[in-house]
Amino acid sequence: MTSTIDTASTSGPASPSAASAGAAASLDEVIAAARAAFAVSVASSAEQRATWLTAIADALDAARDELVPIADAETHLGPARLNGEVARTTAQLRLFATAIVEGSYLEATVDHPDATTTPPRPDLRRILRPLGPVAVFGASNFPFAFSVAGGDTASALATGCPVIVKGHSAHPRLSLRTAEIVAEALRDAGAPEGLFAHIVGRENGTALVQHPGIRAVGFTGSLHGGRVLFDLASSRPDPIPFYGELSAVNPVLVTPDAAAARADELAAGLAGSFTLGAGQFCTNPGVVFAPVGSGFAERVAAVIDADAAVPMLTDGIAAAWAAGVDELVERDDVRVAGGRVDADAVGTGSAVVLTTTAEAVLADPSSLYAECFGPSTLVVEYESVDQALEAIAAVGGTLTATVHAEPGEDLTAVVAVLSEIAGRVLFGGWPTGVAVSWAQQHGGPWPSSSSIHTSVGVTAMRRFLRPVAYQDAPESALPLELRDANPLGIPRRVDGVLQVG
């Protein structure tokens, strides 16, 4: 069911020591097995795949008490958060199982012949079809929900694409154990051999993206690492889609009315959000626009716990964050409003509130909008909402954008700007926390993501599908979903008219 290969320096034969979930195999062998599995999974029914996804969810729920301590030891994220993340991960698998049985994700479309059109229309029937084996690169900061059995894996398996996960080096033991559990669950549920595999090693990851057998890549991680793999995927002899969720500063606008009405409440909310999980969220509110004279930065500084040194995911992440904060602190136009900048800390982070002006941001947006992945935020004081919106527009691309306003304010101009740069626009609340649902959108303009699709929510499946149209096909040659009688009762468009099952 799975193979684990582990070669630190080559993409050749695997180290047997890491291959506890299967015989050691070369990358070529792993991908050949995935291609063989695809011949089965491409023809599988949605009901079959739903049982596979549910089996994985059940197995992970059952193993939670074993997995959470491993995850906590490797990530320092704490049992409460990690238990919640397991529940999120398994709910996500079950949501995809529900969605594929419902069937509208296939976009099934039937056009009967019409001799009156220009050109004349034959019988045409369109459906979405899985791409083939998919490479998944999980994130360090969500060891369950965006890792081995996370959203990319779940959405790809749901469509019938085999998955090869490159395990993250920040939680290697958890990755391997999760992979073993996924593989066993799939085997017990009757899924084809090779449908899921887990590999490790940077060189293997690089080779995976370049391998002719791989048809798409899902990635959650840094802009730098993502760009390297995006370039590899795009420069193949046969380029493949690279779905990266990369980097975001998630701007927040506090309107003058909101600041006047409830600055302290908002300051407390921000403090909770940007320090959650030591600030290690892709949706961390990194840049917050408050009116000049509102004292917002100081209010935030007043409610953080600046003495707590929280262990971060890895020493490298902690060091990169500290370096990013240092770069800002060194600037003449940035001031530390509160918190501790500890150059000697190793592996930990403490809440830091920085502040600057909208004028400064407009003069040098690329430096001031560089993502600092950790427990810091930059409060930007603005003279007018127009000025703030101009500065927010300069963000370019981000996962989320938030406005805190008072009831009755005209938000037309604000919504226009936030919709242009973000994948999710929030009215109140804080961007950390990404619900998994039909309407969710996790992905915005570059650099927040590298595609026009989402990595969270039901429509994440669209990334791993491509349309095929059948022209004048005999009924027996058509997929069940496209036959006249619609035996599966799925939603379809027939002669231009949407029909609900």
Added chain:
Amino acid sequence: MTSTIDTASTSGPASPSAASAGAAASLDEVIAAARAAFAVSVASSAEQRATWLTAIADALDAARDELVPIADAETHLGPARLNGEVARTTAQLRLFATAIVEGSYLEATVDHPDATTTPPRPDLRRILRPLGPVAVFGASNFPFAFSVAGGDTASALATGCPVIVKGHSAHPRLSLRTAEIVAEALRDAGAPEGLFAHIVGRENGTALVQHPGIRAVGFTGSLHGGRVLFDLASSRPDPIPFYGELSAVNPVLVTPDAAAARADELAAGLAGSFTLGAGQFCTNPGVVFAPVGSGFAERVAAVIDADAAVPMLTDGIAAAWAAGVDELVERDDVRVAGGRVDADAVGTGSAVVLTTTAEAVLADPSSLYAECFGPSTLVVEYESVDQALEAIAAVGGTLTATVHAEPGEDLTAVVAVLSEIAGRVLFGGWPTGVAVSWAQQHGGPWPSSSSIHTSVGVTAMRRFLRPVAYQDAPESALPLELRDANPLGIPRRVDGVLQVG
């Protein structure tokens, strides 16, 4: 409404001579105008955009008698075909107008809050939103339907994206005149200034793909030219989607039963299809698999008019085709079954039927599957259907794949292979002729196209849209399509359930 710039050697100021549709403008000015237009078009209603599309269609229909002679002089495609192509082009514009008013292309999705999910779900509402200004590169072989006012332009304008067309050098007068008519129609219909522009010159085209104001590219043309622009789009500091429709050999399988029952009828059908429009179709059936001993190649050779030297689109296309045919003819494993290979011809092509074996194809697929864009086809004799399918699988990616079989044949294995390599699978008939409808799919695995989307049919709009989710938005801040009362009556998914208007 439009500007035309024409600089052969720089992307600087334009040559006034080509700027009859507006003041000469630099590329920066053209794109700035498009961005200004986007601020209006992004907030336009579907009804408004439908009137813009319909106005273009009406204007082109009215100008048909003026445009077709220009097109014929530049392309040699003949008035009958070109009149039909105008009708196809305007029907296409009107279909998009219908589709945007229907509204399901927006994928409007409403999730009401649910505190019982993990994590708890806020109010989330998702809609698709236009990307921004789009660059369109038309094709030489469809001077109307895949050019200035063709499918890429129509689908982008339909979504609310401004369009900047790089006119094709194979039909410059037609491009310019079409652009003037489009611009005037849009102006009269009240569309914003800058929504549509037409530029010329290779350097301007290159600069267009690299310009920060451009958010996506639509392209129909050669694999070589498309790859160059794809690489530019992908290597930008902010990569943008490049939707290329590039190259296809469109394999056709004639089963032993079909060959036995009606070889001559099929030979005549093939001859008509591969010589149509001097073979200058991206859906030209370039490789045809027939059983050994069926004499299929000779039957095709018997019904072609080998003496007719048909003018091709350009001397360059004719020369490239002749060179491609020559390369095949020089091989020991390829034989000329019929037709004339005229090394001295300039600007014309004559029907040529080549033949080889499946064994030869399997030994060197990349050479034998190189697209020859012109009136030639390669008949591949196979020993068994399994062998033919193995050779067809080696095609890798193609726009279409066709099977000619007899009623009652089990096509399971055939359909599996053809579905894997093609965007459209035909049962009988010939691939030339691409209906414009809801179910059409024009685009398959690389090298036939560079994305998981179609360039023909209603769903071509998805290429120029990205999702945005609104979280806990007050009703007044939401687009009409996402408000609780659904005032526009469009199809939506509400709490996971698809609702038809």
